[in-house]
Amino acid sequence: TAKESGRDQYCYYDAQLEEASQSKRLIEKELVNAISNSEFRLVYQPKIDMIKGTVNGLEALIRWRSTKLGDISPDVFIPIAEQNGQITSISDFVMEEACTKLAELQSHGFKHINMAVNLSARQFKDRELVDKLRSVIKRHRLKPSHLELELTETMIMEDKERARTTLRKLQEAGLKLAIDDFGTGYSSLSYLQYFRVDKLKVDRSFVMNIPDNSNDMELTAAIIALAHKLNLQVVAEGVETEAQSGFLNDNNCDEAQGYFFCKPIESDDLIDVLLKMEKQYPLENKISN
Ligand code: C2E
Numbered sequence: 199t200a201k202e203s204g205r206d207q208y209c210y211y212d213a214q215l216e217e218a219s220q221s222k223r224l225i226e227k228e229l230v231n232a233i234s235n236s237e238f239r240l241v242y243q244p245k246i247d248m249i250k251g252t253v254n255g256l257e258a259l260i261r262w263r264s265t266k267l268g269d270i271s272p273d274v275f276i277p278i279a280e281q282n283g284q285i286t287s288i289s290d291f292v293m294e295e296a297c298t299k300l301a302e303l304q305s306h307g308f309k310h311i312n313m314a315v316n317l318s319a320r321q322f323k324d325r326e327l328v329d330k331l332r333s334v335i336k337r338h339r340l341k342p343s344h345l346e347l348e349l350t351e352t353m354i355m356e357d358k359e360r361a362r363t364t365l366r367k368l369q370e371a372g373l374k375l376a377i378d379d380f381g382t383g384y385s386s387l388s389y390l391q392y393f394r395v396d397k398l399k400v401d402r403s404f405v406m407n408i409p410d411n412s413n414d415m416e417l418t419a420a421i422i423a424l425a426h427k428l429n430l431q432v433v434a435e436g437v438e439t440e441a442q443s444g445f446l447n448d449n450n451c452d453e454a455q456g457y458f459f460c461k462p463i464e465s466d467d468l469i470d471v472l473l474k475m476e477k478q479y480p481l482e483n484k485i486s487n
């Protein structure tokens with residue numbers, strides 16, 4: 199009967215919830231010692247300049263290999279760490295590690311490559327964020343303009359006035375700002391004029407449907423045009439095919455990032471891969487015109 203199946207359904211969701219909160223507790227427990235056990239590392243995914251075909255920058259992406267739980271995706275553990283505050287020490291680790299790598303790249307002659315770091319919501323709200331960044335940049339003798347912060351729409355929409363002040367301070371300190379996953383938030387476009395940023399990263403969910411979905415193609419082209427009207431650079435995320443790369447290039451997208459060009463690179467391999475890519479790109483001519 200309807201009543202019984204209703205109850206079954208309730209039990210089914212209940213069991214799922216129970217399972218989810220159990221694995222959440224397990225993850226929280228294992229996160230506690232993850233830093234001291236050196237279970238975190240960063241990998242780096244190149245961003246390709248669509249005109250020159252060279253590597254313009256890197257995005258630092260965290261990886262967690264838990265001794266007990268195996269590999270856990272940042273999409274899973276970042277929101278948990280964000281809720282319980284463990285994100286603070288994780289964020290410090292990420293910033294320190296990314297800046298160390300950037301300094302190493304500089305000393306190996308990669309003077310124009312910049313490093314993008316994903317900010318957590320808590321980090322963005324931290325009143326000491328700007329001071330902390332200034333000090334880590336100074337300690338590693340970096341140029342602030344070589345460091346790019348990726349923020350999401352939801353992070354800045356939460357408290358608009360405070361966000362505007364923070365963004366302005368970060369730019370005054372010389373850092374670059376990018377809106378990550380652009381187009382997935384539900385905010386109005388007018389915020390782009392209220393908040394001054396440098397770049398938009400078109401979300402993978404638009405890019406992945408090129409060339410099969412003409413709506414998403416039109417949206418992507420429109421986002422690029424809009425960004426350029428506002429003097430913003432555009433990066434496309436999750437570019438997996440030549441067709442996508444070609445479409446983005448035809449529509450004047452500035453940079454592209456995705457498996458088609460390069461998967462995230464392990465720290466120890468980074469310099470070798472960058473040296474190889476420097477030679478490869480013009481030859482392979484992966485960027486179609
Ligand atoms: P995101 O910043 O939007 O990063 C892009 C994600 O897409 C990364 O997943 C990347 O590995 C993946 N990706 C790149 N190219 C392709 C492609 O061609 N196809 C597909 N299918 N995927 C691609 P990842 O590394 O699992 O990170 C997931 C999310 O976790 C990130 O999304 C970001 O929001 C968050 N995250 C990662 N690292 C950090 C970090 O150090 N700090 C913070 N706060 N968040 C991080």
Ligand code: MG
Nearest residue numbers: 257316348378
């Ligand atoms: Mg990102």
Ligand code: MG
Nearest residue numbers: 378379399435
């Ligand atoms: Mg993104």
Ligand code: MG
Nearest residue numbers: 379401402435
């Ligand atoms: Mg994304």
